[in-house]
């Protein structure tokens with residue numbers, strides 16, 4: 001039996017403040033981890049991989065989830081010898097947050113995952129919070145050998161009774177694997193990094209190799225102080241403080257799961273076409289995200305080996321829309337990059353959840369899924385650099401292969417008056433899991449778009465639309481199925497997207513209980529979970545206030 005971890009205390013505190021205007025809601029209750037839960041078997045095999053069915057209607061077909069029980073943040077993402085490893089926050093004994101351990105799944109294509117045995121299990125003395133993994137290929141840590149270098153994990157020890165620090169304290173610890181991630185040994189000198197005085201909110205170590213200095217940089221947070229702390233090490237065991245990053249961007253919640261990345265500017269960046277590189281700080285915030293609750297902001301700037309300096313960053317207290325957001329939906333959090341992923345661009349895995357309501361979503365016996373792995377590009381957008389997200393190349397290829405390459409297409413014009421007009425697209429477009437490439441030309445319509453997982457008349461369903469007057473792309477899940485599990489399950493999310501030649505192009509991945517909308521020519525992505533009725537499978541085009549044109553290509557990825 002474990003205690004309720006203080007890592008989460010800021011959430012209830014902020015919720016309590018919100019209760020002045022809103023009665024204390026289900027979404028604001030603290031994680032219920034105080035009750036011991038009977039162990040449930042957690043040793044799935046590839047052969048038993050579950051698929052969506054009428055009895056388990058929201059089980060993802062092409063996203064990582066656990067066969068049973070709770071998951072949140074991805075941790076320790078690493079690519080080795082053709083295998084992607086995803087470790088993640090996991091409760092092996094229950095369907096809500098608690099007993100935090102590292103679960104483990106592997107994949108060769110970033111779409112189909114095989115769950116492995118739990119990698120590091122919580123004990124009463126120590127829960128295993130978020131962190132990251134590197135391949136220590138030169139055996140700088142000395143924990144392996146030159147011929148058999150170790151995988152090294154840095155993770156947060158969240159101490160309980162009888163731990164190396166008083167209960168409630170968080171510090172950074174190390175574990176290593178000499179068998180390619182199958183089994184893990186904790187380093188005997190743990191923790192390898194603590195603050196003086198210790199903190200209850202010091203967590204989420206992510207490692208970045210800094211080539212000019214030939215050392216690793218660790219980014220961590222003091223979550224409730226909204227500070228990122230940077231450290232360096234040449235052996236992964238001894239860490240030296242470098243600098244703090246704080247005082248910019250959205251501040252309305254805990255800062256969590258930071259990552260510092262160096263990226264090429266797409267298209268060269270320099271006037272002479274040569275390769276310009278910039279540094280990017282990814283940072284999760286909860287609550288206080290752009291869509292309410294959990295969200296991910298980022299900063300672009302320079303890193304000199306010691307200090308990260310953001311350029312053109314929003315001032316604290318500025319409207320949230322001044323900050324830069326990796327996703328404008330409600331369900332993209334704690335993403336970090338897969339160390340060593342091929343392809344030259346950062347490949348991120350994020351948790352498709354929101355602390356506002358994640359503990360209440362109506363799925364069982366599993367809860368929580370990862371977003372599709374996405375690759376990032378750094379582009380020039382107006383006066384500043386911005387990140388463009390797309391489905392990672394390997395994942396996009398795997399999704400295409402899953403369908404045997406079959407793509408169904410339709411071009412249509414939809415008429416609409418003050419009341420929207422709906423055009424059902426029929427059985428070819430009715431898969432519960434499909435990849436859609438859409439070109440939308442609103443023309444004279446005030447609003448036009450698609451209804452996914454709809455009823456035949458289009459009244460129910462998830463709406464993805466473009467509003468011409470405001471220039472916004474909107475995902476509306478208010479009529480898209482079960483939503484009464486939490487009053488904090490927000491109805492719709494939107495972002496400004498300029499039309500290009502009167503059109504907006506969208507790439508949409510629909511799965512059993514999620515939608516991810518990307519703008520291949522823009523910098524907006526919208527990721528939302530939703531819980532549709534099993535029998536609502538219609539795809540419809542719709543238009544309001546005039547005629548709109550829709551071109552749609554669907555790759556059926558699963559039934």
Ligand code: FRU
Pocket residue numbers: 007072073089100129130156203204256257334
């Ligand atoms: C983010 C987070 C991390 C922490 C982990 C605990 O979602 O709160 O800061 O390490 O989850 O599960």
